[in-house]
Structures are given as C-alpha cells and as structure tokens.
Amino acid sequence: MKKGILSQLLLGAFLTGLAATATAAGDASAGETKAIPCLGCHGIPGYFNVYPTYHVPRVGGQHAQYIVDALKAYKSGARGHRTMRAQAASLTEQDMADIAAYFAAATND
Numbered sequence: 001m002k003k004g005i006l007s008q009l010l011l012g013a014f015l016t017g018l019a020a021t022a023t024a025a026g027d028a029s030a031g032e033t034k035a036i037p038c039l040g041c042h043g044i045p046g047y048f049n050v051y052p053t054y055h056v057p058r059v060g061g062q063h064a065q066y067i068v069d070a071l072k073a074y075k076s077g078a079r080g081h082r083t084m085r086a087q088a089a090s091l092t093e094q095d096m097a098d099i100a101a102y103f104a105a106a107t108n109d
Contacts, residue, residue, distance in 0.1 A: 026064060026094075026101025035099045037087060042103075060106035067100035068093075 038059075041047060047056045059067060073079040075088040091099070 026097035028101040028105045031098035031102030059103045064100035064104040071096045
C-alpha cells in the first residue's frame with residue numbers, strides 16, 4: 001500500500017474515533033432536564049417499588065458508562081424491567097449519555 005493512502009486511512013480512522021468520542025460524551029446540564037422522569041423513582045431516598053417490591057437504587061454518583069450500558073440493555077430488552085424498558089425506549093444514545101453525565105456528577109445527598 002502506498003504511504004500516502006495509508007496515511008489518509010489512518011487519519012480517517014483517527015478522526016472517526018474522535019467524532020465517536022465527542023458524540024459519546026454526555027452533557028450533564030442537558031441531562032439534568034432529561035433525567036426529570038428518572039428522579040421520580042431514583043431520586044427518592046429509601047424508595048421501594050410497590051409491585052414487585054424491591055428497593056429502587058439511587059444512581060447519583062454512579063459511573064456514567066454503567067448508566068449508559070444499563071439504559072441500552074433496558075431499551076434492547078436484555079434487562080427485564082417493564083417500566084425501565086418503557087422509559088429507555090425513546091432515548092437516543094445522546095440522551096443516555098447526557099442523563100448518565102448528570103447522574104455521574106450528582107450525589108445521593
């Protein structure tokens with residue numbers, strides 16, 4: 001392969017990687033608004049779901065990538081929880097990243 005073509009391919013791959021990273025980065029300030037529906041359950045200390053009864057985790061301070069991965073799993077059905085699947089169904093990847101950035105920066109206080 002010619003050196004010029006290889007350089008162009010490597011540059012293209014590098015720029016594609018940068019674009020993917022930029023898209024994946026969440027905006028915590030946008031996530032604050034997008035997370036409002038989440039706070040009805042995940043923002044209440046000691047909250048238990050009525051049926052089936054289980055403790056709803058507070059997600060403030062959680063790693064952003066964990067939250068994104070969980071939301072993607074709910075959206076795809078890989079994680080089975082009807083309410084969370086319904087909540088995640090309409091979220092874009094950017095929405096998920098924004099919500100995750102908001103919760104990662106938040107505390108459980």
